[in-house]
Amino acid sequence: MMQFIHKYGSPKYFYQWSKGWQRWLTVITLLLLGYGLYQGLFVAPTDYQQGESYRIIFIHVPAAWMSMFVYMSMAVSGIVALVWRIKVAEIVIGECAVIGASFTALALITGMLWGKPMWGTYWVWDARLTSELVLLFLYFGVIALHSAFENPRTGARAAAILAIVGIINIPIIKYSVEWWSTLHQPATVAKFDKPSMHMSMLIPLLVMAFAFKTYFLALLFSRTRSEVLAREKNTSWVKEIMEQES
Amino acid sequence: MQLFYSILYRDLMLAIRRRRELANPLVFFVIVVSLFPLGVSPDQDLLSKMAPGVIWVTALLATLMSMDAMFRSDYDDGSLEQLLLLPGPKILLIGAKITAHWLSIGLPLIVLAPIMSLLLYFPTHAMGSLIITLLISTPILSLLGSVGIALTLSLRSGGILSSLLILPFYIPVLIFSTMAINASVNSLPVSGYYALLGAFLIVSALLIPFAVVAALKVSYN
Amino acid sequence: MSAIHQQSVIQDNCQLVAKTLTCERGSRILFENLEFSLSSGQAMIIQGSNGAGKTSLLRIITGLSQPVGGIISWNQQNIEKIAEEFQKQLLYIGHLAAVKTELTVRENLQLLKRFWPSDTEGSIADLADSIGLHQRLSVSCSRLSAGQLRRVSLARLFISTQKLWILDEPLMALDVDFIGVVEKCLQNHLKSRGMAILTTHRGIDLGEQASFIFDL
Numbered sequence: 291m292m293q294f295i296h297k298y299g300s301p302k303y304f305y306q307w308s309k310g311w312q313r314w315l316t317v318i319t320l321l322l323l324g325y326g327l328y329q330g331l332f333v334a335p336t337d338y339q340q341g342e343s344y345r346i347i348f349i350h351v352p353a354a355w356m357s358m359f360v361y362m363s364m365a366v367s368g369i370v371a372l373v374w375r376i377k378v379a380e381i382v383i384g385e386c387a388v389i390g391a392s393f394t395a396l397a398l399i400t401g402m403l404w405g406k407p408m409w410g411t412y413w414v415w416d417a418r419l420t421s422e423l424v425l426l427f428l429y430f431g432v433i434a435l436h437s438a439f440e441n442p443r444t445g446a447r448a449a450a451i452l453a454i455v456g457i458i459n460i461p462i463i464k465y466s467v468e469w470w471s472t473l474h475q476p477a478t479v480a481k482f483d484k485p486s487m488h489m490s491m492l493i494p495l496l497v498m499a500f501a502f503k504t505y506f507l508a509l510l511f512s513r514t515r516s517e518v519l520a521r522e523k524n525t526s527w528v529k530e531i532m533e534q535e536s
Numbered sequence: 537m538q539l540f541y542s543i544l545y546r547d548l549m550l551a552i553r554r555r556r557e558l559a560n561p562l563v564f565f566v567i568v569v570s571l572f573p574l575g576v577s578p579d580q581d582l583l584s585k586m587a588p589g590v591i592w593v594t595a596l597l598a599t600l601m602s603m604d605a606m607f608r609s610d611y612d613d614g615s616l617e618q619l620l621l622l623p624g625p626k627i628l629l630i631g632a633k634i635t636a637h638w639l640s641i642g643l644p645l646i647v648l649a650p651i652m653s654l655l656l657y658f659p660t661h662a663m664g665s666l667i668i669t670l671l672i673s674t675p676i677l678s679l680l681g682s683v684g685i686a687l688t689l690s691l692r693s694g695g696i697l698s699s700l701l702i703l704p705f706y707i708p709v710l711i712f713s714t715m716a717i718n719a720s721v722n723s724l725p726v727s728g729y730y731a732l733l734g735a736f737l738i739v740s741a742l743l744i745p746f747a748v749v750a751a752l753k754v755s756y757n
Numbered sequence: 758m759s760a761i762h763q764q765s766v767i768q769d770n771c772q773l774v775a776k777t778l779t780c781e782r783g784s785r786i787l788f789e790n791l792e793f794s795l796s797s798g799q800a801m802i803i804q805g806s807n808g809a810g811k812t813s814l815l816r817i818i819t820g821l822s823q824p825v826g827g828i829i830s831w832n833q834q835n836i837e838k839i840a841e842e843f844q845k846q847l848l849y850i851g852h853l854a855a856v857k858t859e860l861t862v863r864e865n866l867q868l869l870k871r872f873w874p875s876d877t878e879g880s881i882a883d884l885a886d887s888i889g890l891h892q893r894l895s896v897s898c899s900r901l902s903a904g905q906l907r908r909v910s911l912a913r914l915f916i917s918t919q920k921l922w923i924l925d926e927p928l929m930a931l932d933v934d935f936i937g938v939v940e941k942c943l944q945n946h947l948k949s950r951g952m953a954i955l956t957t958h959r960g961i962d963l964g965e966q967a968s969f970i971f972d973l
Contacts, residue, residue: 424704424707427704433689435697438688438691441783444690448751452701453752455683455705455744456705459705459708462708462736463708466708466711467707467711473715546868550857550859553859553860554859562785612853613857614852615855615856617855618855618871620821621819621820621844622872623844651878756822757822757823
């Protein structure tokens with residue numbers, strides 16, 4: 291197990307094996323995105339209550355799912371970085387923070403755009419939007435801490451600890467926000483809970499969710515690979531690659 | 537345990553010597569609370585409705601301001617590295633420092649908050665819940681804050697950064713505490729909220745010191 | 758040979774060994790594959806230009822920071838594994854005085870004795886006497902000079918029961934008289950089978966005690 295992690299986590303070996311993965315993930319992402327968007331925007335039927343505006347869920351919901359998933363990935367790579375001191379895992383933390391914050395911001399913006407026709411205002415202190423907002427704050431914290439250190443390795447380790455403390459806190463925060471909003475929410479505000487979703491809407495939604503996952507991985511690989519090159523620029527293997535490329 | 541008491545004794549002795557510095561967050565608390573009627577309106581109904589939130593948000597900020605005192609001066613003059621080299625579990629060392637911080641900031645806040653709440657026309661029949669939530673929750677603030685401070689110790693502008701890191705973690709404390717007080721104002725049952733806050737306190741007290749030890753290690757590398 | 762007997766031999770004859778130590782600062786490598794070994798009764802004096810990593814090395818030996826690579830072992834055991842046992846044998850005095858300026862000299866010395874208990878039955882007054890500050894016991898440390906602060910932080914040397922002393926520039930800011938006192942103290946420590954690792958910009962006189970210079 292240890293050997294396995296160290297082998298696949300060594301910068302040089304990572305750079306080699308991730309190349310093929312990155313390429314294939316990019317291809318899969320493009321295919322899934324194309325299919326999902328076409329099905330979601332053109333084929334899926336119009337919602338009888340919300341009209342066409344509901345179609346933003348094909349972006350909003352996967353982005354909201356990803357915001358949590360990326361935080362989990364960040365915390366897991368944080369544990370790997372702290373326990374086994376894997377350089378690549380340290381880089382992954384920083385990249386996850388940036389990507390995750392973007393997904394969270396996307397979920398918030400699309401949520402607000404959706405809210406305008408739904409609620410008549412851009413912002414409602416609804417439990418999900420509020421949780422997303424808090425999650426964005428948590429991401430800001432990780433990014434700020436990560437970039438505050440001159441030594442990127444120290445920054446990564448500090449960010450890892452924060453991410454791990456965050457992962458324990460997130461369920462508590464989510465729970466408290468949900469409880470808070472059920473007590474405060476006036477009954478006039480509509481809730482989204484839709485127990486049954488039509489298959490023609492559900493399938494594009496799941497395809498989009500999958501596309502977002504592969505997109506995240508492809509982006510993560512690409513960003514991590516270039517950061518690995520930048521960090522290891524003084525080593526012989528990077529110099530070799532540079533010579534081959536030029 | 538000897539180590540725990542020795543550190544607690546040391547930190548409290550230092551706190552007493554530094555009492556003027558320690559009073560600053562408390563004065564801040566008093567001033568900020570009295571700014572709200574000036575900024576919003578002196579309307580009695582409105583202020584008494586806002587009172588739990590105002591008191592709690594200001595208490596969070598005052599605690600954050602005082603957080604630096606926990607490790608900063610010990611880090612700057614080299615005492616902290618000596619304390620970390622003491623043989624014995626580091627958890628006890630961290631626990632003692634957090635306890636000392638709570639005694640020197642959390643406890644005075646618990647005394648001040650009820651007095652300040654009167655300025656906001658907070659109903660006196662709910663005063664008990666205000667004090668109880670402060671009693672359970674201010675230790676959580678000290679605990680969570682210590683992680684932020686420990687992580688940013690080696691940075692020059694650590695103070696403001698650590699506030700950014702910590703404030704989101706304070707959200708559950710804020711929500712549960714103000715909800716408990718509001719329930720009590722409306723004569724609704726409150727013991728459920730106390731139980732939740734208590735559980736949060738216990739979990740934080742068990743887990744946070746480990747995170748602080750790890751964070752200090754990072755700061756010293 | 759019985760295990761107990763072996764134990765007592767080790768206790769009397771301690772050994773600190775560093776193997777393939779590597780230390781980075783930022784992306785720059787400070788030193789690589791550093792090796793040394795130190796036994797009871799020996800002193801190691803680390804020399805090197807500014808920024809060579811003297812302080813970093815000392816901090817790694819104390820366990821306060823971790824090397825990028827390599828191990829330090831105390832009596833054949835990795836110091837990270839036996840941290841508590843190792844810390845019992847360790848006295849580290851760094852650049853920073855670790856003296857609380859809000860407290861008086863007496864209070865600072867009391868704290869020292871509280872945290873690092875010693876066998877010697879000396880009083881605070883005796884301790885103040887050995888650092889030459891007996892007349893300033895009730896003075897707040899914020900009113901001491903740099904050299905006097907240094908003396909307070911070096912007070913631990915006079916009550917130490919620890920085997921391994923790690924001193925970062927112990928003679929900095931001291932006057933000639935007290936430098937002599939510290940040297941004498943170090944010599945006694947080595948004579949009684951103690952060990953010391955120190956950095957110093959000026960020479961230090963360790964008498965007939967075994968010492969070697971380590972260039973970084």
